[in-house]
Amino acid sequence: MKHLNKMPVTCPQCGHEHPATLDTCPNCGKPAKPVEGNLDAHSEWARGRDSLKTKWVASVIAFWVSASILGIVFFIENKLNLILVSIALGMLLIGVWLKTRYQLHLRKEPDRQSKDAQSD
Numbered sequence: 377m378k379h380l381n382k383m384p385v386t387c388p389q390c391g392h393e394h395p396a397t398l399d400t401c402p403n404c405g406k407p408a409k410p411v412e413g414n415l416d417a418h419s420e421w422a423r424g425r426d427s428l429k430t431k432w433v434a435s436v437i438a439f440w441v442s443a444s445i446l447g448i449v450f451f452i453e454n455k456l457n458l459i460l461v462s463i464a465l466g467m468l469l470i471g472v473w474l475k476t477r478y479q480l481h482l483r484k485e486p487d488r489q490s491k492d493a494q495s496d
Contacts, residue, residue, distance in 0.1 A: 417486045428481055432474040439467035 384393040392403035400407060446460040 428478040435471040442467050
């Protein structure tokens with residue numbers, strides 16, 4: 377079993393091969409092994425992002441469907457149906473709220489801080 381530790385591994389950051397016993401890459405100085413907790417945090421963040429985006433798209437579609445039905449009913453009856461107006465406005469408010477939550481969620485990406493620091 378000891379011979380397995382002597383096999384070289386590739387750094388996930390720079391691609392440099394080094395002994396598996398090292399905690400940091402001698403070439404770039406970054407952690408030699410990917411941090412599992414960070415991967416879990418990123419995948420959890422991505423699931424939240426996808427969920428919010430799906431809900432937002434559904435609310436946009438619901439708004440346009442309700443607005444279209446409101447327009448058709450208004451054209452037929454020549455008066456506003458207040459129930460349909462309230463449904464359309466409710467869908468609009470839900471869409472704005474979900475879009476705001478989605479944008480705020482995008483700012484909390486786990487890898488964003490390291491990307492921002494690298495660009496500076």
